[in-house]
Amino acid sequence: MKIDIITALPELVTGWVDNSILRIGTSKNLLDIRVHDLRDWTSDKHRTVDDSPYGGGPGMVMKVEPFAKAIRDLRTKDSVVIMPSPEGDVYDQSVARSLLTEKHLIFICGHYKGIDGRISNYIDRMISAGDFILTGGELVAAMISDSVCRLIPGVISDIGSANSDSFENGLLDCDYFTRPPVFEDHAVPKVLISGNHKAIENWRKQDSLEKTAQKRPDLIKKLKNKK
């Protein structure tokens, strides 16, 4: 999978790309991730990427031209151009799964009051991280890239681990424990050190179900409605 991230603050993203799971995917040639400086697509001496809003009011607006030019240069027939935005579809594991089938993702990262509204003519979709406001789109581009790329077989060493995480089967994952067997009077559930694989599997299923019913009853309802 190829990912291009267009941002006015490339250092914000490069540190994460170079130090996250994505570095492993890149070193195995499973990923090709490039971070681009939006200012490379400006044409004035000051490499301006923002301006004051028409109509006045507080805050600056990111200019449409540099983004439009960058998209034009990077887009191929396989590209999906994503703009992180509070007005987009709210991101979840099913959206991550759907993006996994794409060959090329391009992220454009807004700041301030956002990108000039005419950007909607140049993008394919908007994705929201949830009902809260971040300073810029970089964290959302990183969040989406991380959650999609870890599902590519080979990026993390055991894809079975990713496939059994929360939301993959509609439920929260069970609890996990490791050594020591007792820590400050707190013992791990006995069944997990019994060596009985069937019993361990049953305990995990039960823990996952109970936890979901208690913490996320909406997920159980969703599963029931699917049937």
Ligand SMILES: C[S@@+](CC[C@H](N)C(=O)[O-])C[C@H]1O[C@@H](n2cnc3c(N)ncnc32)[C@H](O)[C@@H]1O
């Ligand atoms: C301060 S926000 C702009 C908020 C915008 N004026 C609004 O109220 O909807 C700057 C940028 O951060 C990103 N951003 C902020 N919150 C986000 C969220 N919940 N989901 C996705 N992107 C978000 C978007 O790229 C946005 O253009």
